[in-house]
Amino acid sequence: MxxxxxxxxxxxxxxxxxxxxxxxxxxxxxxxxxxxxxxxxxxxxxxxxxxxxxxxxxxxxxxxxxxxxxxxxxxxxxxxxxxxxxxxxxxxxxxxxxxxxxxxxxxxxxxxxxxxxxxxxxxxxxxxxxxxxxxxxxxxxxxxxxxxxxxxxxxxxxxxxxxxxxxxxxxxxxxxxxxxxxxxxxxxxxxxxxxxEGAPLSVKAGRETVMLATEMGRSAALQAARAAHEYAYCSEDAKEGPKAFAEKRKPVWRNR
Structure with missing residues (x-):
């Protein structure tokens, strides 16, 4: 455009x-x-x-x-x-x-x-x-x-x-x-x-966490942030990151 x-x-x-x-x-x-x-x-x-x-x-x-x-x-x-x-x-x-x-x-x-x-x-x-x-x-x-x-x-x-x-x-x-x-x-x-350089799903969840933290009190924000990160924790990229670190190479993020 x-x-x-x-x-x-x-x-x-x-x-x-x-x-x-x-x-x-x-x-x-x-x-x-x-x-x-x-x-x-x-x-x-x-x-x-x-x-x-x-x-x-x-x-x-x-x-x-x-x-x-x-x-x-x-x-x-x-x-x-x-x-x-x-x-x-x-x-x-x-x-x-x-x-x-x-x-x-x-x-x-x-x-x-x-x-x-x-x-x-x-x-x-x-x-x-x-x-x-x-x-x-x-x-x-x-x-x-x-x-x-x-x-x-x-x-x-x-x-x-x-x-x-x-x-x-x-x-x-x-x-x-x-x-x-x-x-x-x-x-x-x-x-x-x-x-x-960061994993896309982790970046997304991290950004959402910052926004949640400005809207809620401490306990509510922690609970909401855990939910926001669950998809990232369970993703293929969550396996790729530690694997790449162990193999001393840059991770290949797939955003899934």
Missing amino acids: SNDAVRFDAREDGIAIITINQPDTRNALSRAVREGLFAAWQRFENEASLRVAILTGAGEKAFCAGGDLKEMVERQLQVPPRDMFPMLHDNIELSKPTIAAVNGVAFAGGWMLAQGCDLCVASTAAKFAITEVKVGRGSPWAAPLIHMIPQRIMMEIILTGKPITAQRAYEIGLVNRLAEPAALMDTAIELAKEIL
Whole structure:
């Protein structure tokens, strides 16, 4: 799939690279971009050969500058319909890992996209902000952020609307890895390849465990995590892993 608003590149190594391709509008979430992202995430989930997705923005200035304010004015938009914006873990459910590669500003809806990904790599030139208070809009999508950063830092970010640097985002735990701008995609791909080294069913169950742990108390999360891992424990790959270790070779994962 490839169109003017969102590019989809399926690599032979199992990595999908999804690029918001509207640099002239700082990759704002226009209707075309939103529709392109919904389609891209659906394709990623449905193609069995793809195991990790990287989301990024075209150009050097913006990952995504947020919603299209001109469109909001034209539509006289009040409360956005729940299906308006592509939100991972909300109106889009994926079973495979995602990485945000933030190359420039990630403001408002751009922060939302980066927050929704499982992991985040950022250029040292990137900036993050939840700017809705500056334009009288809201940021209910930011609620899960409390599982990523401390409460008082989250409070300041939302109440002031001021940007934070990539370095600050890394320090508070919003970003996993920093990279110089020219090395951003290489760093994101390197992280994706590290995930690809793991057994697919174990990666899936591990990802599910992290999500369960943010929703439940300790005992309930442990019980749910045991159930999530049962299929992985009983798989062919669970036999292949120890066998490959004993034979001092790389395992050959079959995802079954």
